[in-house]
Amino acid sequence: MKDKRELRKEALNIRKGLSEEEIIEKSKLITEKLISLDGFYNSKCVMAYMDFKNEVMTRFLIEHCLNLGKIVALPLIDCVDGVKKIFPYELTNQEGCLKPGTYGILEPVKEFSRKIDPKDIDLVVVPGVAFDVKGGRIGYGAGYYDIFLREVRKDCLKIGIAFDIQVFPSIPKEEHDILMDAVVTENEIYF
Ligand SMILES: Nc1ncnc2c1ncn2[C@@H]1O[C@H](COP(=O)(O)OP(=O)(O)OP(=O)(O)O)[C@@H](O)[C@H]1O
Numbered sequence: 001m002k003d004k005r006e007l008r009k010e011a012l013n014i015r016k017g018l019s020e021e022e023i024i025e026k027s028k029l030i031t032e033k034l035i036s037l038d039g040f041y042n043s044k045c046v047m048a049y050m051d052f053k054n055e056v057m058t059r060f061l062i063e064h065c066l067n068l069g070k071i072v073a074l075p076l077i078d079c080v081d082g083v084k085k086i087f088p089y090e091l092t093n094q095e096g097c098l099k100p101g102t103y104g105i106l107e108p109v110k111e112f113s114r115k116i117d118p119k120d121i122d123l124v125v126v127p128g129v130a131f132d133v134k135g136g137r138i139g140y141g142a143g144y145y146d147i148f149l150r151e152v153r154k155d156c157l158k159i160g161i162a163f164d165i166q167v168f169p170s171i172p173k174e175e176h177d178i179l180m181d182a183v184v185t186e187n188e189i190y191f
């Protein structure tokens with residue numbers, strides 16, 4: 001089996017080949033599939049992410065959540081005791097409530113937001129570089145999500161979203177890797 005680093009590179013390369021139109025269209029389809037799930041319907045607090053580069057766009061999903069009155073949390077990477085970790089903060093609709101943070105990804109501005117207890121989150125929409133059909137996941141390699149996902153409730157749904165081209169039959173798993181409950185693409189929902 002290819003190692004994680006190789007697969008990460010390969011998947012990022014494949015994803016680079018998508019045009020903006022394809023990304024928009026597929027992201028809309030992924031959103032439709034995701035919002036059709038009972039787990040989504042039943043969630044009051046949804047943690048999303050702000051897409052960057054060629055990740056699945058989350059704007060349609062976020063908009064939909066806000067329209068339904070769900071609480072939307074976004075990751076903010078903060079350094080506490082010398083360790084950088086993800087902290088969920090609420091997305092507010094104030095002007096200037098987001099600003100570029102780690103990797104240049106938009107993050108909530110603390111002054112305009114409130115910290116959300118990971119135990120209050122019902123569904124985490126997880127970005128990734130590659131997934132497999134059994135919920136295996138490869139991210140950018142910092143372990144941010146693997147560490148963060150240990151803090152959510154046992155019954156919190158972890159759903160990876162990705163384009164079909166990012167899903168492989170099987171990817172290597174290490175002990176610290178957290179499995180997704182489902183992976184949603186423009187064509188499939190893998191449980
Ligand atoms: N629970 C954990 N506790 C401490 N360190 C961890 C934990 N989980 C992961 N790590 C660290 O993170 C590193 C990167 O992990 P991995 O290769 O799985 O990243 P990834 O899943 O691609 O990244 P990310 O979660 O940021 O998207 C690991 O080598 C490990 O040192």
Ligand SMILES: [Mg+2]
Nearest residue numbers: 137139146177
């Ligand atoms: Mg991992």
